[in-house]
Amino acid sequence: xxxxxxxxxxxxxxxxxxxxxxxxxxxxxxxxxxxxxxxxxxxxxxxxxxxxxxxxxxxxxxxxxxxxxxxxxxxxxxxxxxxxxxxxxxxxxxxxxxxxxxxxxxxxxxxxxxxxxxxxxxxxxxxxxxxxxxxxxxxxxxxxxxxxxxxxxxxxxxxxxxxxxxxxxxxxxxxxxxxxxxxxxxxxxxxxxxxxxxxxxxxxxxxxxxxxxxxxxxxxxxxxxxxxxxxxxxxxxxxxxxxxxxxxxxxxxxxx
Amino acid sequence: xxxxxxxxxxxxxxxxxxxxxxxxxxxxxxxxxxxxxxxxxxxxxxxxxxxxxxxxxxxxxxxxxxxxxxxxxxxxxxxxxxxxxxxxxxxxxxxxxxxxxxxxxxxxxxxxxxxxxxxxxxxxxxxxxxxxxxxxxxxxxxxxxxxxxxxxxxxxxxxxxxxxxxxxxxxxxxxxxxxxxxxxxxxxxxxxxxxxxxxxxxxxxxxxxxxxxxxxxxxxxxxxxxxxxxxxxxxxxxxxxxxxxxxxxxxxxxxxxxxxxxxxxxxxxxxxxxxxxxxxxxxxxxxxxxxxxxxxxxxxxxxxxxxxxxxxxxxxxxxxxxxxxxxxxxxxxxxxxxxxxxxxxxxxxxxxxxxxxxxxxxxxxxxxxxxxxxxxxxxxxxxxxxxxxxxxxxxxxxxxxxxxxxxxxxxxxxxxxxxxxxxxxxxxxxxxxxxxxxxxxxxxxxxxxxxxxxxxxxxxxxxxxxxxxxxxxxxx
Numbered sequence: 001x002x003x004x005x006x007x008x009x010x011x012x013x014x015x016x017x018x019x020x021x022x023x024x025x026x027x028x029x030x031x032x033x034x035x036x037x038x039x040x041x042x043x044x045x046x047x048x049x050x051x052x053x054x055x056x057x058x059x060x061x062x063x064x065x066x067x068x069x070x071x072x073x074x075x076x077x078x079x080x081x082x083x084x085x086x087x088x089x090x091x092x093x094x095x096x097x098x099x100x101x102x103x104x105x106x107x108x109x110x111x112x113x114x115x116x117x118x119x120x121x122x123x124x125x126x127x128x129x130x131x132x133x134x135x136x137x138x139x140x141x142x143x144x145x146x147x148x149x150x151x152x153x154x155x156x157x158x159x160x161x162x163x164x165x166x167x168x169x170x171x172x173x174x175x176x177x178x179x180x181x182x183x184x185x186x187x188x189x190x191x192x193x194x195x196x197x198x199x200x201x202x203x204x205x206x207x208x209x210x211x212x213x214x215x216x217x218x219x220x221x222x223x224x225x226x227x228x229x230x231x232x233x234x235x236x237x238x239x240x241x242x243x244x245x246x247x248x249x250x251x252x253x254x255x256x
Numbered sequence: 257x258x259x260x261x262x263x264x265x266x267x268x269x270x271x272x273x274x275x276x277x278x279x280x281x282x283x284x285x286x287x288x289x290x291x292x293x294x295x296x297x298x299x300x301x302x303x304x305x306x307x308x309x310x311x312x313x314x315x316x317x318x319x320x321x322x323x324x325x326x327x328x329x330x331x332x333x334x335x336x337x338x339x340x341x342x343x344x345x346x347x348x349x350x351x352x353x354x355x356x357x358x359x360x361x362x363x364x365x366x367x368x369x370x371x372x373x374x375x376x377x378x379x380x381x382x383x384x385x386x387x388x389x390x391x392x393x394x395x396x397x398x399x400x401x402x403x404x405x406x407x408x409x410x411x412x413x414x415x416x417x418x419x420x421x422x423x424x425x426x427x428x429x430x431x432x433x434x435x436x437x438x439x440x441x442x443x444x445x446x447x448x449x450x451x452x453x454x455x456x457x458x459x460x461x462x463x464x465x466x467x468x469x470x471x472x473x474x475x476x477x478x479x480x481x482x483x484x485x486x487x488x489x490x491x492x493x494x495x496x497x498x499x500x501x502x503x504x505x506x507x508x509x510x511x512x513x514x515x516x517x518x519x520x521x522x523x524x525x526x527x528x529x530x531x532x533x534x535x536x537x538x539x540x541x542x543x544x545x546x547x548x549x550x551x552x553x554x555x556x557x558x559x560x561x562x563x564x565x566x567x568x569x570x571x572x573x574x575x576x577x578x579x580x581x582x583x584x585x586x587x588x589x590x591x592x593x594x595x596x597x598x599x600x601x602x603x604x605x606x607x608x609x610x611x612x613x614x615x616x617x618x619x620x621x622x623x624x625x626x627x628x629x630x631x632x633x634x635x636x637x638x639x640x641x642x643x644x645x646x647x648x649x650x651x652x653x654x655x656x657x658x659x660x661x662x663x664x665x666x667x668x669x670x671x672x673x674x675x676x677x678x679x680x681x682x683x684x685x686x687x688x689x690x691x692x693x694x695x696x697x698x699x700x701x702x703x704x705x706x707x708x709x710x711x712x713x714x715x716x717x718x719x720x721x722x723x724x725x726x727x728x729x730x731x732x
Contacts, residue, residue: 019720021679025689026713028720047724052679058672060621062643064650066672070679101637105652149622182580186620193268193618194705199275199584200620201709229710 004156008128009083014044015125016077016084020091021053022221030221033248034087034122040252041130048077056094059102060187068102075099075111083129084119087244089151089219092121097154121155123219123243127164136168138250144176144213145243146183146204146227148220161219161243168250176211178203185226201230209238217243260377261611263591264603267618270589280415284586287414291577294520295628302512311513312632314506315568318467322558322567325467325500326549332470336532338545346376349550353378353459353492356546357387360490362456366448368476368484369393370461371409371571372494372550375593375606378459389459392448392480394441401428407587409594410518410573415586448480458484458542462495463570464510465547468503472547474528475515482526491542493530497549498558498567510570513630517572553605559656562641566601568631573598575625575635581618590615597625601638609646609659616642689719 015038019031035045055071058064078084086092096119103112126132145161152158158180165173184190184200205227208216218224218240228240274280299307318325330340343349349372357365365382367373367389379389379400391400395412399405402424406412413421418435425431431443460481464473472493474481485491501507515521534541558564576582576596587595592603592615600619604612621636629635641653646663649655678684692699692715699714701707718726 024720025692025715028716028718028723031720032723047721049721050682051721052682052685055679058675060640060643061672062616062640062645062647063672064644064652065648066676069676073680073682149620149624153623153627180624182620182622182624184580184620186622189617189620191705193271193581194708195272195275196581196584196618197620198709200580225713226710229706229713232711233707233709 004154006124006128006156011041011129011131012043012083014046014080014082016080016082017045017047018054018074018077018084018086018091018095018119019047019051020086020088020221021051022225023087024051026225027221027242030087030242030244033242034085034244036252037126037132037244037248038085038122038130041126041132043130046082050077054091054094055102056091056098057187059094059098064102068106071099071102071112072108075108075115078115078118081118083125084115085122085125086119087122087242088221089121089148089155089157090222092119093150093154095119121151121157121160121219123160123164123247124155124157126247127160132164132167134164134167134247134251136170136250137252138168138170140170140172142172142174142212142214143246144174144208144211144216146176146179146208146216146218146223146240148218148223149180149182151219152180157219161217164243164247165217168247171250174211174213176207176213176216178207183223183227185222187222190226197226198230201226202234205231205234205236205238208240209236213238215246216240217246219243260592261607264607264612264615266591267589267614270591271585271618274585274589279417280586281584283415283417284583287411288577288583291520295517295574295577296520298516298520298522302516307509307513308630308632310509311570311630312568314501314509315570315631318501318506319498319558319564319567321502322498322500325502326497329465329467329470329500330549332467333472333547334470336470338470338472338532338547341546341548343548343550343552346550346552347381349376349494349548349552350378350381352548353494354382354385354387356490356492356544357382357457358385360456360544362490363387364451364455365389365457365459366452366455366484366488367391367393367396368458368460368474368481369396369412370459370494371406371593372461372496373459374406375552376494376550378494390448390451390455392452392478392484393476394444394478394480397444397448398424401425405588405593407595408573408576409571409596409598415588452483452487455488457490457492458486458488459492459494460484462493462499462547463514464507465495465500466502466504466507467500470531471504472528472530473507473511474530475511475524475526476528477519477521477525479526481528485528485530486541489542490544490546491530491533492546492548494548494550497551497554498569514570514572517574517628517630556656556658557605560653562653563605563638565633566605566638568633569598569602570631571598572630574628574630578624578628580620580622580624597635597639598633601633601635601642604642604645604659605657609642609657610662611659613642613646613659613663616640616646686721689715690722693717693719693722 055067059067190197
């Protein structure tokens with residue numbers, strides 16, 4: 001969205017990698033691929049110990065105290081003035097947009113604002129800070145992309161994924177119907193309103209199937225877990241992958 | 257029991273019913289797709305961001321001076337002979353309208369479209385005193401025939417297709433069944449025209465009330481608003497106290513935003529500017545004009561610096577047109593006067609969180625509503641705030657809301673307590689994720705409602721942190 005203002009820093013020597021809990025437990029390959037892509041760009045990746053969750057589930061459930069209790073432990077993981085890079089538009093959005101509000105009026109307000117200003121979604125960072133140029137080494141393939149709503153509207157990366165995919169010579173980017181519409185996960189929304197969430201993911205999966213794509217990629221593991229989990233259970237002929245895994249595989253020729 | 261608070265409690269079963277109804281799903285999907293396209297086309301030649309900034313600034317400036325602008329509005333309206341009434345509750349507002357009708361021995365009221373009158377449940381109130389209130393907006397007319405509530409704030413009968421409307425008009429008014437929309441419209445028009453001529457009172461809403469000039473601005477497409485406000489001898493306008501703006505110039509950007517956001521029109525067919533009753537040298541117009549300013553919970557919203565953004569709304573309906581939840585369940589599922597995203601942030605104030613706490617949860621926080629809001633209301637942030645109010649509140653933002661904390665229950669809090677412990681103690685997180693990876697094959701295939709529609713996610717054999725620790729170990 002055009003009212004998100006970003007000032008990209010010059011390419012740094014070091015970055016912090018903040019993996020997110022979903023990547024840590026369910027999609028570690030995405031974390032590894034992300035780290036390798038950054039390292040290939042000549043950036044040293046520092047992975048702080050003690051990472052857990054950014055606090056978003058509690059925050060979006062209206063539990064600010066609990067979210068702060070968790071988030072405050074994460075704030076301390078990034079003491080140096082290096083960029084914090086995250087393979088998730090949603091969690092990056094939590095740090096960039098919501099940490100300042102969550103910590104407003106508390107002793108951690110300044111620290112939260114500094115962390116917010118240094119946080120970047122990984123693909124955004126690769127494209128605009130590292131100015132990555134990808135060499136495609138894969139077979140021709142048709143790919144659709146689902147950019148998460150928070151990536152699109154909080155991290156402002158709607159154009160980033162498509163721009164990266166267009167660098168790959170043998171990847172044909174196809175567009176599904178209503179690309180900007182939510183896939184229906186929304187954290188605890190999917191638990192509290194399962195039928196509405198299911199109707200949304202059904203439509204999203206159908207749009208991806210109808211797009212004629214061989215596969216889709218997503219900028220967020222949350223959306224991936226939702227859409228892929230649905231497609232798997234319903235045995236639909238479409239599967240997804242985190243965009244970072246896809247980029248690493250295409251430009252390197254292996255599985256991360 | 258209060259029917260308004262009872263209805264919202266039925267959100268989940270109503271939503272399920274709507275999801276299972278292909279006609280509802282199809283009607284809304286088609287209508288919302290069309291409205292989204294029209295809006296986009298209407299703004300094609302505009303610097304939309306700049307215009308939205310301006311719209312937001314105009315509304316914020318007005319709200320920052322709301323109390324004094326209301327007094328100024330009252331003063332300027334009275335100076336030109338418009339009578340001003342203040343109502344703290346919807347019921348008081350109904351009583352005011354009722355008393356005016358009674359004083360004039362009015363038996364019939366013709367109504368232009370007014371969502372505030374829906375909020376007040378005015379028609380039912382007047383009916384109890386034997387006063388007939390007839391809706392003259394075509395959509396409102398249709399749902400009045402059906403005995404239903406509006407399903408959209410701009411297009412109240414959007415949930416009905418032509419066949420359903422034709423059948424309804426045939427049943428209720430004897431109109432010949434037809435697929436011809438023009439024929440059906442003409443038929444309704446001729447029936448309404450007669451009612452206009454006979455009505456004792458015309459009642460309308462207000463889009464913007466201009467404080468500096470004492471002007472009531474009303475936009476509409478059917479001419480029914482013009483007739484409502486000029487044909488009967490008495491015109492009563494009802495509106496929420498937040499609708500006031502400072503100057504006449506403020507109207508230009510707001511109108512440009514309102515009609516394009518709502519229906520994709522560059523301007524509505526009619527723009528009414530009402531500033532006085534009939535003057536001695538004038539041949540037509542009502543001899544009496546009243547404005548009823550309704551609070552109904554709004555001044556409580558105004559007390560909170562964050563929540564007052566709710567009051568910026570200019571009621572264009574773009575948030576519902578773009579809402580993936582509204583599109584799927586339709587307006588009636590909400591059981592509230594205002595459905596969709598604006599309803600989710602407004603109705604908890606009007607009804608209290610005790611009954612309406614479900615509304616703010618019925619969102620993925622996808623932000624499509626905020627993206628299109630012509631006055632840039634941060635709807636997802638307000639939804640988050642209302643969720644906080646319904647749960648345990650935030651000491652950083654003291655609560656004023658009715659029903660604060662009503663959704664908090666020990667079972668859920670116990671879960672969150674565990675979640676907090678797990679994620680704020682590195683040893684707990686490390687142990688927990690190691691166990692999850694170790695016993696991944698035992699991950700339950702059923703995880704509540706998640707796996708009703710999706711396969712269960714399974715932890716990786718080794719977490720990222722485990723793998724990185726091993727790498728580091730090897731390297732050293």
